[in-house]
Amino acid sequence: MNRSEIKDFPMSALRIELDRDGCYFAPDTRGMLNKGLPPDMLAGIEAWAALRIAGRLTHLNMERWAEQHGLSEGRMSVLFRLRKAPEQRLAMNELALGLSTTPRNVTGLVDNLERDGLVRRVPDPEDRRSVQAQLTPAGTEKIDALWRSSVEAQTAVTKRFTKDELKQLRHLCLKLVQLMKEEMSR
Amino acid sequence: MNRSEIKDFPMSALRIELDRDGCYFAPDTRGMLNKGLPPDMLAGIEAWAALRIAGRLTHLNMERWAEQHGLSEGRMSVLFRLRKAPEQRLAMNELALGLSTTPRNVTGLVDNLERDGLVRRVPDPEDRRSVQAQLTPAGTEKIDALWRSSVEAQTAVTKRFTKDELKQLRHLCLKLVQLMKEEMSR
DNA sequence: TGGTAATAATTACGCACTTCACTATGAAAT
DNA sequence: ATTTCATAGTGAAGTGCGTAATTATTACCA
Numbered sequence: 001m002n003r004s005e006i007k008d009f010p011m012s013a014l015r016i017e018l019d020r021d022g023c024y025f026a027p028d029t030r031g032m033l034n035k036g037l038p039p040d041m042l043a044g045i046e047a048w049a050a051l052r053i054a055g056r057l058t059h060l061n062m063e064r065w066a067e068q069h070g071l072s073e074g075r076m077s078v079l080f081r082l083r084k085a086p087e088q089r090l091a092m093n094e095l096a097l098g099l100s101t102t103p104r105n106v107t108g109l110v111d112n113l114e115r116d117g118l119v120r121r122v123p124d125p126e127d128r129r130s131v132q133a134q135l136t137p138a139g140t141e142k143i144d145a146l147w148r149s150s151v152e153a154q155t156a157v158t159k160r161f162t163k164d165e166l167k168q169l170r171h172l173c174l175k176l177v178q179l180m181k182e183e184m185s186r
Numbered sequence: 187m188n189r190s191e192i193k194d195f196p197m198s199a200l201r202i203e204l205d206r207d208g209c210y211f212a213p214d215t216r217g218m219l220n221k222g223l224p225p226d227m228l229a230g231i232e233a234w235a236a237l238r239i240a241g242r243l244t245h246l247n248m249e250r251w252a253e254q255h256g257l258s259e260g261r262m263s264v265l266f267r268l269r270k271a272p273e274q275r276l277a278m279n280e281l282a283l284g285l286s287t288t289p290r291n292v293t294g295l296v297d298n299l300e301r302d303g304l305v306r307r308v309p310d311p312e313d314r315r316s317v318q319a320q321l322t323p324a325g326t327e328k329i330d331a332l333w334r335s336s337v338e339a340q341t342a343v344t345k346r347f348t349k350d351e352l353k354q355l356r357h358l359c360l361k362l363v364q365l366m367k368e369e370m371s372r
Numbered sequence: 373t374g375g376t377a378a379t380a381a382t383t384a385c386g387c388a389c390t391t392c393a394c395t396a397t398g399a400a401a402t
Numbered sequence: 403a404t405t406t407c408a409t410a411g412t413g414a415a416g417t418g419c420g421t422a423a424t425t426a427t428t429a430c431c432a
Contacts, residue, residue: 013284014286016363016367021353023356023357024357024360024364025356025357025360041337043352043353044340044341044343044344044345045337046352046356047344047347047353048340050355050359050360050363051241051244051355051356051359052241052248053360053363054237054241054360055238055241055242057362058238058241058362059242072387072388074388074389091410092411093410093411097199098199098214100200102389102390103411104389104390104392104411105388107412107413108388108412109388109389112387112388124410127397127410128397128398128410129397129409129410129411130397130411131410131411151223151227151231154230155227155231157230157366157369158229158230158231158233158234159230160365161233161358165358165361166229166232166233167207167229167233169233169237169355169358169359169362170209170210170211170229170237171209171210171211172347172355172358173236173240174210174212174236174239174240175210175347175351176244176355177200177202177236177240177243178202179343179346179347180243180247183343260419277380278380278381278382279380279381287419288419288420289380289381289382290381290382290419290420290421291419293382293383294417294418294419295418310380313380313427313428314426314427315381315426315428316379317381
């Protein structure tokens with residue numbers, strides 16, 4: 001497999017250039033947008049498009065990376081949450097909430113993890129409706145190794161940003177999330 | 187359906203707060219990361235996590251929005267690309283390249299669009315292997331209406347950023363993409 | 373010219389995830 | 403105590419998107 005591609009994400013087709021003000025922009029995106037779009041809206045749409053691209057690429061990156069270890073991004077997230085939980089166990093609904101996904105999805109993720117022996121289901125003595133997922137020793141070992149390796153991979157990219165750029169990126173992404181939250185609660 | 191949720195993305199569980207320096211951060215993420223992580227790496231991982239959250243949310247947002255018009259984000263992207271193409275037609279492989287996806291996926295997307303009468307397949311007289319997808323009048327009408335509406339929806343959020351913030355967001359997202367491209371071509 | 377490789381699209385198949393409906397249990401109310 | 407509603411988890415069915423193999427056509431080249 002071609003190492004310069006993520007799955008079949010053909011990045012060579014995605015041109016990125018430096019604008020005159022030293023900021024990156026995607027000429028194809030801009031070219032398609034600036035006809036028939038009021039200029040004062042262009043900046044917003046361009047930023048949104050850039051975020052969509054980065055989001056998709058980071059997603060594919062995580063997915064592909066997890067796949068090399070027999071996992072998916074979702075399954076890895078489950079292991080990670082469990083690793084940080086007290087006694088390395090969480091109820092299914094707590095997992096769903098923490099991962100911002102549906103209970104049904106957690107069922108499927110835990111199904112797979114249990115099949116691979118990384119997690120086991122244990123009944124909750126306090127509430128007979130509830131099922132808890134708990135890391136097995138194999139699961140703990142796996143996520144620890146994966147976590148070190150994952151941090152390394154992410155840092156290989158983020159270390160080429162300045163501290164301030166990283167803070168800005170975090171700030172702007174979360175600001176967008178925050179505004180979307182507000183926007184939707186009307 | 188609860189208007190404050192996107193699909194089943196339970197955003198209420200995702201706390202976002204202002205740090206002392208006036209920047210947003212996710213306390214849960216930071217809490218889980220800052221044990222067992224060298225502080226000089228924290229900023230990078232935190233930014234990465236924020237981008238993943240924003241990416242997921244914007245994706246779900248687009249998906250949900252397109253769904254209200256009987257489409258998916260992928261199908262809408264196909265219509266959009268075709269709309270900007272000369273004669274409103276493109277070969278399947280050109281579509282795959284432009285959308286950064288696989289030929290197989292384009293086949294499926296065009297299948298659906300053709301079934302709904304928004305697109306039709308036409309043979310390429312120059313190359314009998316090639317099949318082109320072309321917008322029907324109904325497709326043109328649909329994407330034009332959708333585009334106006336979509337710009338409106340995105341602008342409702344992005345207008346609450348300053349011009350400079352939008353430029354920074356675009357710049358940082360694309361810089362990340364650019365660095366990932368470079369990082370992977372080794 | 374004939375044989376081989378490359379390319380375009382598709383079929384067959386699998387995985388991850390979603391929605392909807394359902395069962396089991398707990399909590400609350402009268 | 404029984405009815406009612408909320409909560410926890412899961413089965414069934416459908417969608418979107420991925421890989422691998424297949425078919426048809428074109429390009430290349432000795």
